[in-house]
Amino acid sequence: MQKIRFRIKRFNPAKDRRPHFEDFTVEAEPETPVLDCLHEIKWHQDGTLAFRRSCGHAICGSCAMTINGQNRLACQTLVKNVGKNIIVEPLRSFPLEKDLIVNLDRFYERFYSIMPYFVNNSPPPDTERIQWPEDQELIDEAASCILCASCTSSCPSFWADDDYIGPSALLKAYRFIFDTRDQAQKERLALINTSKGPWKCHTIFNCNEACPKDIDITNAIARLKLKLNDL
Amino acid sequence: MSDEKKQEHTQSMWVRNTGTGGSRTWLFQRLTGLFIVLIILLHFGINHLIGTGEVTYDVVANRLSNPLWKCFDMAFLTFALYHGFAGVWVVVADYVQTNSWRLAIYSALILSGILLYALGTITILGFPFK
Amino acid sequence: MVSWALHRLSGLALVAYLCLHIFVIHNLAYGPERFDRVMELLGSPAFKLMEIGLLGVILYHAFNGLRVIIIDFWGGTKIQKQLFWIMMVIAAALFVAGAAPIAGHLLNALAH
Numbered sequence: 001m002q003k004i005r006f007r008i009k010r011f012n013p014a015k016d017r018r019p020h021f022e023d024f025t026v027e028a029e030p031e032t033p034v035l036d037c038l039h040e041i042k043w044h045q046d047g048t049l050a051f052r053r054s055c056g057h058a059i060c061g062s063c064a065m066t067i068n069g070q071n072r073l074a075c076q077t078l079v080k081n082v083g084k085n086i087i088v089e090p091l092r093s094f095p096l097e098k099d100l101i102v103n104l105d106r107f108y109e110r111f112y113s114i115m116p117y118f119v120n121n122s123p124p125p126d127t128e129r130i131q132w133p134e135d136q137e138l139i140d141e142a143a144s145c146i147l148c149a150s151c152t153s154s155c156p157s158f159w160a161d162d163d164y165i166g167p168s169a170l171l172k173a174y175r176f177i178f179d180t181r182d183q184a185q186k187e188r189l190a191l192i193n194t195s196k197g198p199w200k201c202h203t204i205f206n207c208n209e210a211c212p213k214d215i216d217i218t219n220a221i222a223r224l225k226l227k228l229n230d231l
Numbered sequence: 232m233s234d235e236k237k238q239e240h241t242q243s244m245w246v247r248n249t250g251t252g253g254s255r256t257w258l259f260q261r262l263t264g265l266f267i268v269l270i271i272l273l274h275f276g277i278n279h280l281i282g283t284g285e286v287t288y289d290v291v292a293n294r295l296s297n298p299l300w301k302c303f304d305m306a307f308l309t310f311a312l313y314h315g316f317a318g319v320w321v322v323v324a325d326y327v328q329t330n331s332w333r334l335a336i337y338s339a340l341i342l343s344g345i346l347l348y349a350l351g352t353i354t355i356l357g358f359p360f361k
Numbered sequence: 362m363v364s365w366a367l368h369r370l371s372g373l374a375l376v377a378y379l380c381l382h383i384f385v386i387h388n389l390a391y392g393p394e395r396f397d398r399v400m401e402l403l404g405s406p407a408f409k410l411m412e413i414g415l416l417g418v419i420l421y422h423a424f425n426g427l428r429v430i431i432i433d434f435w436g437g438t439k440i441q442k443q444l445f446w447i448m449m450v451i452a453a454a455l456f457v458a459g460a461a462p463i464a465g466h467l468l469n470a471l472a473h
Contacts, residue, residue, distance in 0.1 A: 062319075063394050094245055121455050156362065156365070156366075157325060160325045160326050161326075161328060162325075163328075192255070193254060195253050195324065197253070197322075198259050199253035199254070199256065200325070201326075202321075202365055203365065203432055203433065204365040205362070205365075205438075205441055206362050208438065216438050216439060218438045218441075219431070219432075219436060219438040220438075221436070222432060222433050222436070225254070225257060225433065226433070227433070228254045229254050229255075229257070229258050231258075231434075234452060249443075261429075261430050261433065261434075264426045264427075265427075265430065268423045268426070268427065269435050271419060271423065275416075275459060279459060279463060280458075281457075282428060285404070285466075286400050286403075287396075287397055288389070288393035288396045288397050288405075289393075290374060290391075290398075290457070291389060291396075292460075293375065294391075295389075308383075311379055312379065315372070315375065315376040315379050316376070318372045318376065319372075319373065319376055321367060322372075322373065343380075347379075347380060347383050350383055350384070350387050351383045351386075351387075353387070354383070354386055354387045354389055356389060357390065358390075360389070360390050360392075
């Protein structure tokens with residue numbers, strides 16, 4: 001066990017005009033997830049600390065936050081990954097609700113805008129719709145996105161203009177556009193092809209570095225750009 | 232999307248590229264970029280590695296008397312100005328979110344772009360001037 | 362992110378340079394005396410030094426731009442950092458090759 005110092009950004013909309021940092025100390029093993037440390041604080045030190053979490057196993061995407069400057073899942077990040085002085089902040093560029101909780105309305109609005117569902121109007125076969133492994137390989141990574149918003153929140157284009165559809169929604173668009181069984185390719189391409197679409201991606205790679213699932217998001221957006229140019 | 236947001240989007244439609252949504256701007260930026268790299272390597276090699284890097288009226292006059300050099304310089308001017316101003320355009324699109332400011336800056340960009348292109352064209356094609 | 366930020370800044374600097382360059386070269390229209398006078402001013406050591414700086418900015422923008430083009434058209438996102446350093450090594454080599462003659466002329470001019 002070692003002492004870990006936490007600096008957590010706090011904001012109570014009922015009391016505070018702007019966010020401020022508060023310090024906490026937690027005893028933890030090197031293998032303790034940051035999320036467990038936050039629980040320790042909430043359950044034994046300050047019950048007012050607010051943050052989102054659900055599964056605790058890097059599959060629900062609820063506990064994305066900025067840990068030592070990088071967007072990560074608190075449940076997947078171990079103390080030994082980030083050191084003994086840990087700064088925890090809410091995700092950048094989204095409206096702050098309370099402490100580590102941000103408003104993700106805009107994020108989901110973008111997500112819904114690209115028709116995030118499978119479209120195939122041909123009558124279903126007796127078994128499943130067959131797909132070749134090499135076709136599945138195209139979208140395997142993209143389909144493993146857990147919608148944690150780490151990528152969109154890390155993108156400088158989104159910092160500058162939150163009308164930008166963002167890497168997450170573009171990745172989801174890629175996941176369906178490059179799905180050989182999907183039939184709404186044209187509609188989806190038309191939906192993203194605006195001045196707030198992939199043209200606002202400047203190949204900065206922050207999304208790739210932020211993604212807790214190591215998805216090659218920049219590459220997916222690059223493929224969309226070529227597709228939109230009929231290349 | 233809320234009605235208010237939809238309206239906001241429609242209002243900002245004029246900054247959207249019609250038809251291609253910006254795909255061609257993106258493609259041209261890369262194509263002109265490639266051309267400029269080739270041209271600039273030639274330009275630098277000829278002026279500074281083969282030549283002495285000295286620029287006098289006579290040196291330039293000698294070069295511009297050759298129609299091939301005029302074509303080369305016109306291509307350079309066209310690609311570089313386009314690439315540069317399209318780049319600034321994209322930066323403005325990122326950081327200037329107020330429509331009135333954007334309109335003002337875009338107008339200034341178009342105007343200065345045309346003026347600079349005219350000035351450059353006069354220099355290259357109008358030579359010799361007497 | 363740093364590569365992108367530098368790409369933007371160098372790009373803006375190059376646009377500013379391009380505008381100045383077009384104005385300066387337009388002095389050709391006013392005859393040999395005026396053009397040579399302007400060029401003599403621009404041939405001074407301070408401007409020669411800035412010219413070396415210009416070469417560096419151009420090479421950075423050009424080779425980082427080539428890296429972006431490679432990534433856009435052929436992929437390479439997984440090795441983008443290695444690609445960056447490969448490009449920077451090529452750019453640095455060209456910088457030395459290009460800056461040497463300018464620096465040589467500069468030293469010659471200073472010696473006289």
